[in-house]
Amino acid sequence: MKIILTNWINLLGVFGSVFLFAVVLTLTHANLSYNIFQAIVVGVFSVIGYGLMFWAFFIVALVVLDLILIIPNRNNLKLKLIAEWLIISSPFIYWTIEYGEWIFAVGIVSFFIAQLLREKRILKKKF
Template identity: 55%
Template sequence: MKILTTNWINIFGVFIVTLFYAVILNYSNSNLNYNIFQSVVAGLILICLYGMIFWGLFIISLIVADLLLIVWSQKLLKQKLLLEWLLVSSPFIYWVIKYQEWISLIGIITFFITQLLRERLIAKAMGI
């Protein structure tokens, strides 16, 4: 169970970076005359409402992949985390290619970075 609780870094990291990207995207759009507050609200709506499918699939995929790969054995942890990143990111890579959803690419890159940070959290939680 300790390993599953380390997923907070993935969820928090992806949320913050994609929100930051959405705010910049809204604020820099010349067709919209948003101030910074409106850009933040629009970014939150984009991430939370439009991204509900993303968040649902992302969290469920994280839990299932952790249960299958990491919970039973922490040997080769870095390789398992990279495999988890590849498995979880695959549908979102498809979305980037097919629908050109560039915000998903930002999420994929951030997820990769947070997976590398998560290795330390798992090692600390398990006393490795």
């Protein structure tokens, strides 16, 4: 159970980076003239509202893959975390390539970094 609770690192990492990207994208858009408050509101709506199905899929996939890959045996933890990242990120890699939505690429990269940070947290704790 404690391993599953380390998923906050992934949630915070992906949410934070995607939110920041959405705010910066809104502020730098040539045809829009939003102030910072409006850009933050747009960023929150984009990340939570538009991405609601993504967050549900992301959380369920993280928990299920943790239960299947990591909890029974923590040997080769880095390899398992990278496999988990690849499995979960695959549809988003495709969507980035197919539709040119760079917000997915930001989420993919931040998820990879969060997985590496999560490895350190899992190894640090005694389960």
